[in-house]
Amino acid sequence: MAKKKQTLKEVAYEFIKNKIVNCEYQPNAFINEEMIASQLNVSRTPIREALMRLEQEQLVSILPKRGIVVCSLTPDLIASIFETRLLLEPYIIENYGMYIDRCKLEDFKRLYGGDYRKDKVEFEIDDEFHSLIYHASKNPYLIKTLENTTFQNQRIRVYSGIKVFRVPDTYDEHIQIINALLDEDYKLAAKRMREHILKSRKNSLEIVFSS
Amino acid sequence: MAKKKQTLKEVAYEFIKNKIVNCEYQPNAFINEEMIASQLNVSRTPIREALMRLEQEQLVSILPKRGIVVCSLTPDLIASIFETRLLLEPYIIENYGMYIDRCKLEDFKRLYGGDYRKDKVEFEIDDEFHSLIYHASKNPYLIKTLENTTFQNQRIRVYSGIKVFRVPDTYDEHIQIINALLDEDYKLAAKRMREHILKSRKNSLEIVFSS
DNA sequence: ATATACACTGTTGTATACATCATTGTATAT
DNA sequence: ATATACAATGATGTATACAACAGTGTATAT
Known part of the structure; x- marks a missing residue:
């Protein structure tokens, strides 16, 4: 390296x-x-x-x-983060899904489906998956905005104090998105991305507000 | 002051x-x-x-x-700016239009429709109108992103070297958006905002690429 | 006891001096 | 003539010293 x-x-x-x-x-x-x-x-x-x-x-x-x-982690801030992601990420996947590197998608799929230990915490892989997708837009404003939400997202994950953050579910959802992309069904991929983020939001809000 | x-x-x-x-x-x-x-x-x-x-x-x-x-003003950058605005601004107007200050909308309407000299160049007023709208979202990520596109938008206007930048048309379009907002028809307002930005993009691209 | 004034303290804000590096030009060797 | 090495230049990168201010505590007057 x-x-x-x-x-x-x-x-x-x-x-x-x-x-x-x-x-x-x-x-x-x-x-x-x-x-x-x-x-x-x-x-x-x-x-x-x-x-x-x-x-x-x-x-x-x-x-x-x-x-x-x-900066504090307020409910408003968390809402803003997920609102932003819900608006941008499905849009990008629907409109730029065809530009995402197929090899890298296959890599992620192997990583998720293979002998990878699903109980292992790997937030970075989640972030890298989303990063791969939103970089396909080639739009510096969208990319930068989503990068910033990624930072806050990590704060939420850590601050909520959990060790395993719905990782198995997340991976399954990622695989479903990848499958739709490999099938070149970008509308379906966008829909699945939207649902994926919605679930993530629900999970975050539950955990953060349960304390 | x-x-x-x-x-x-x-x-x-x-x-x-x-x-x-x-x-x-x-x-x-x-x-x-x-x-x-x-x-x-x-x-x-x-x-x-x-x-x-x-x-x-x-x-x-x-x-x-x-x-x-x-930073250079490339076709790609200009495309990114308008893509971002097209995605964010109609979304905000449709979802947060009800939170926009009515008094300020009336102020803009008077400004546009009254004895205001339509041939006068007032880019700031255009920017302020859009600013009023996107601040209604209360989402710091969306606001910051749109502020940045505003800066670049101003560069495009100046760099294209024109003195009158479709100002009368712009004002009419703004009035139509305001009317829809005052009627509480946010879907229509969003549609008009989208068309407004599309026209602005068309105008910008024509001018920048005609040189 | 309360309120005001004022020095104290700790931090950031700013200016300045120096270090470092990318570039350019020059000289030398072949 | 070409290529390499190397010194000179000019800008940014970094360290340091000092200034300025917000907040705090203390003392004094009432």
């Missing part, structure tokens, strides 16, 4: 983003620039640059002269 | 963004941090912070160690 050269800003961005989406930096927690800088053995400058990007992605709020706070 | 206190980062952001959307910094032009810093009598720091935000909004590209370049 070739690790290409990154700027410290990018390193800091990845570092902080991972802490946030994995709730190591919890919602509503305050972040101290200098603390992170010393952890990474860099100056505050790249940290600040990373935080500005994270503010754009709605993962932190910068309160001028007061501090940086991790 | 109360001008609330801004950080230099915000001042720089507004300054540079306006230059870009008005094509004072043309597509593909290189931007020099220090030059802008001396123009604003500030250091490079707030300039850099503003540029990072503009990179997120896809108005500039930061080429590490090489420079900052204003």
